[in-house]
Amino acid sequence: MASLAVFALVVGRLGYLQIYRHAALSMKAEREHARRFDQTHRGAILDRFGHVLAMTLGGGSCFADPKKIKNPAATARLLSPLLxxxxxxxxxxxxxxxxxxxxARRLDPERALQVKxxxxxxxxxxxxxxxxxPEETLAAQVLGVVGADHAGASGVEQATDGWLRGRSTPYAFASMSFASRFARLTAKGEAVPRSVVLTLDRTLQYIVEQELAAxxxxxRxxxxxxxxxxxHTGDILAMASAPSFNPNLWGDRRARTGYTVDMLKNISVESVVEPGSTFKLITAAAALDQRVVSLRDGFFCENGLWQIRGREIHDHEKDGxxxxxxxxxxSSNIGTAKVAMxxxxxxxxxxxxxxxxxxxxGCGxxxxxxxxxxxxxxxxxxxxxxxxxxxxVGVTPLQMVNAYSVVANGGLxxxxxxxxxxxxxxxAYHEWESRRPIRRVVSNQTVASLKRILKEAVDHGTGKSARVEGVEVAGKTGTAQKIDMATRRYHSDSFLASFCGFAPVESPRLVIGVFLDDPKTSQWGGAEAAPLFSRIxxxxxxxxxxxPQDMGPVAARMPADPPAGQTGRFTRTITQL
Known part of the structure; x- marks a missing residue:
């Protein structure tokens, strides 16, 4: 009987809570939910010179208790312009x-004060x-956005969320090298937000974005x-994608921007494409480094059409x-194919x-x-x-740019x-590793030959539109047919136009990659991407x-080729790949 009485009391208490106290408890829970949004500060994101690219402002979010509102229509009319x-x-x-x-969520401080x-x-x-x-659309896909819970949802905001929020772990999909350096710069047990300094140069980023938009x-x-x-350092000084968006308006239904999740995609690292002729650099490097060709060796290019192994290989010119x-x-496909053989x-x-x-x-x-x-x-x-x-073969734009940096920096x-x-x-500022060599790829002699070829491509080849008065430029055009995913065949009228190169030739300061998806005015990288490279x-x-005498920042410290017959620290790894 005693246990039955206790059970009855419990049931009665539950009924009281569910029926009579439901509204009060529900409101208490909702207010507790609102109270939790009084967030601690999130660190800033800065460019290499300390210019602020992302920061946190104190603001407010507005909520209502509908039962307390006596005149809904009048209250709505008053709040509408404020919210x-x-x-x-x-x-x-x-x-x-x-x-x-x-x-309304995340109001500007002024609006929040007006509502109050x-x-x-x-x-x-x-x-x-x-x-x-503060720079609105600048480097939007690189910086990324935060979600409603103030956690990073894409880009740097996601990758460095642990630093920015004061946690001790990087984002879930970080590479091992990125994670290890993250751990080294993040003290264990501390929950203090930190600011992140990027290698981006705000001014160069602005130049690139303006020229890309044009x-x-x-x-089209x-x-x-x-x-x-x-x-020479691997530093990414600018990384721009178009079309872009304003992250200040992301997730704001009031702005009616029409933004979609696809706009968060950073084409530079997430898009995998067939590169076309910019990849000929790799074939040329292998041939020269293995000494199976010399610069003056001749190749018959079949007057622009070659049938080989059940395939037809075409050139854009009918060269002999x-x-x-x-x-x-x-940029002869036929000649390059014969080199590859x-x-x-x-x-x-x-x-x-x-x-x-x-x-x-490993860019993070x-x-x-x-x-x-x-x-x-x-x-x-x-x-x-x-x-x-x-x-x-499928590559990301960043992979291709990094490959051209191998030639520009002397082979690493x-x-x-x-x-x-x-x-x-x-x-206090804590520096990331300033330079992280992975391996020596080609010899200094091969680099010198590749520079001559790439300079010739700009001076007299397919890359003439990349020329810049007063600056020696080297680079390679690319025109790649895109694959129709439905038919698994190449489009006849859809192309990726690209140009990768560096300047100045003898003492390279910048490596620049330009990639345009499906341009309508011309399919050729030399006509679409090379002029953009030149303007940048x-x-x-x-x-x-x-x-004229400018040198790369670490050119004098580049390691020399190992002596004949010896395997250097970097060359050892090439045979293991």
């Missing part, structure tokens, strides 16, 4: 039977920080990306005999791996792709021929660096005040 929410939508929310309903000053019955404002991007309008391309890298230098500078599948694959293809770059951004580089064991009889000129593959350092709660170099050289 930038239609009065009809507010009235609908006021008609709900709940004791708590959000009206109205002292409206049933309307409250809770402190809630707001992420603010070219997008001229070419579907999308585009440009990357600027310091070849070309030297090896002309094969690359004039001298190199062989295993060697071409090994050099492609050595240049960083088929693996993530979400979505850092590996690309597609199949093992020669699964190649078809014609794979060697087509991979030689950039088909049957460096890990791309986007994070320069961290500023702790005391204002011209503007960058003026901004950086280049002088």
């Amino acid at each position: 930038n929410v239609p009065a009809a939508e507010l009235e609908t929310k006021f008609s709900q039977r709940r004791r708590f309903v959000w009206l 000053s109205q002292a409206l019955l049933g309307i409250s404002v809770v402190t809630e920080s707001k992420r603010f991007y 070219q997008m309008e001229l070419s 391309a579907k999308s585009g990306t440009v990357i600027v890298q310091d070849p 005999w070309l030297t090896f230098t002309e094969v690359i500078s004039r 001298k190199v062989g599948p295993e060697t071409l694959f090994r050099y492609a791996r050595a240049f960083g293809f088929g693996m993530p770059t 951004l979400p979505g850092d792709g590996s690309g597609i580089l199949r093992n020669p064991r699964v190649w078809s009889s014609g794979s060697l021929i087509t991979i030689a000129f950039g088909q049957e 593959l460096l890990e791309p660096r986007l994070y320069k350092g961290v500023i702790d709660e005391n204002g 170099v011209r503007a960058a050289s003026s901004y950086l005040r280049w002088e």
